[in-house]
Amino acid sequence: MEDQSSRIPGENNGASEGGNVEENSLSYLDLTSYQLHDLDGIELPPSLIELDLTTNRLSTLDPRIALLAQLKKLSLRQNLFDDAGIEPISRWDSISGLQELVLRDNRLTKIPDASIFKSLLVFDISFNEIPSLNGLSKVSNTLKELYVSKNEVTKIEELDHFHELQILELGSNRLRVMENLQNLTHLQELWLGRNRIRTVNLCGLRCIKKLSLQSNRLTSMLGFQDCVALEELYLSHNGISKMEGLSTLANLHVLDVSSNKLTTINDIENLTRLEDLWLNDNQIASLEGIDSAVAGSREKLTTIYLENNPCVWFL
Incomplete structure (x- = not known):
């Protein structure tokens, strides 16, 4: 709501024209991209529910944040926090009701202690320098979204x-093996692109709707057969030479197998809901049989991308 949100509070403390909106009615404060080194001189109303400090120059936490007892969302994205700078938050019991904590793009080398946040739903520690998932066991089991991309993690644990x-x-980590996923029975999206994974192992998960293994070291598509809820599958930039294991994925809308080593189009006859099929940058020599391959999805299919295959060089 416009009368409850603000950039840096001005002299009127967010008062609207023709009326008095007291500072303690403010629920959302957006201080994005002000290049702030600290929050000195900036009022932090105790009624704040969301505080966005994205893209500043902060390296220490303002202790007044600890007094925001109604705070649900805190973003410290793209600042200069290191492990010591973020450590005080682990003792701020007054904001233990926090539901979203974003520490993306800082200078962290370990997972911060977030054990006091018993209702945490979103935890983002992407784009740091974290080598291990050690510490996640202390994060609340209420969590619904976890982002740890662009770090140096070597093991799923x-x-x-x-x-x-x-x-x-x-x-964008250093993972080689898909493992320890079997308890994530409600997982709907799994993003593992830009790792070093050679073999698909979804540990029996069946509810996944979006799955990315782009830019890994896969040579086979086998391993997705039980993911019958799958709607989007991204496998570009691998070493896959054969389309297989797809016939059970009846709910698939998007299939991206571009930049692989495919020579033919196979095993998609049953994909009646397929809308986007990305096959560019492969080694498909002929379009023969493509009509029958996509016959089942003809009513839904809007995109077939075949650029940079031998079959289109002379068209």
Whole structure:
């Protein structure tokens, strides 16, 4: 609501024209992109529910944040926080009702202690320098979205208690094996692009709707057969030579197998809901049989992308 949100509070403390809106009625404060080194001189109304400090120059936490007892969302994205700078938040019991904590794009080398946040739903520690998921076991089992992309993580671990997790982002790390996912029975989105994974292992998960394994080291598409709820599958930039294991994925809308080593189009006859099919940058020599391959999805299919294949060089 416009009368409850503000940029840096001015002299009127957010008062609207023709009326008095007291500062303690402010629920959302957006201080994005002010290049602030600290929050000196900026009022933090005790009624704040959301505080956005994205893209500043902060390296220490203002202790007044600890007094915002109604705070639900806190974004410290793209600042200069290191482990010591963020550590005080682990003792701020007054804001233990926090539901969303964003520490993306800072200078962290370990997962902060977030154990006091018993209702946490979203935790984002992407774009840091974290080598291990050690510490996630202390994060509340209420978590629904976890983002740890662009770090230096080598092993999937300490996720067993996240029974309500719906989104897991671990792209751009150093993972070699898909493991320890079996308890994430409500997981709907799994993002593992830009790792070093060679084999698909979804540990029996069946509810996933979006899955990305782009830019890994896959040579086979086998392993997705049981993911019958899958709607989007991204496998570009791997070493896959054969389309297979797709016939059970009746709910698939998007299939991206571009930049692989495919020579033919196979196993998509049953994909009647397919809308986008990305096959560019492969080694498909002929369009023969493509009509029958996409016959089942003809009513839904809007995109077939075949650029940079031998079959289109002379068209």
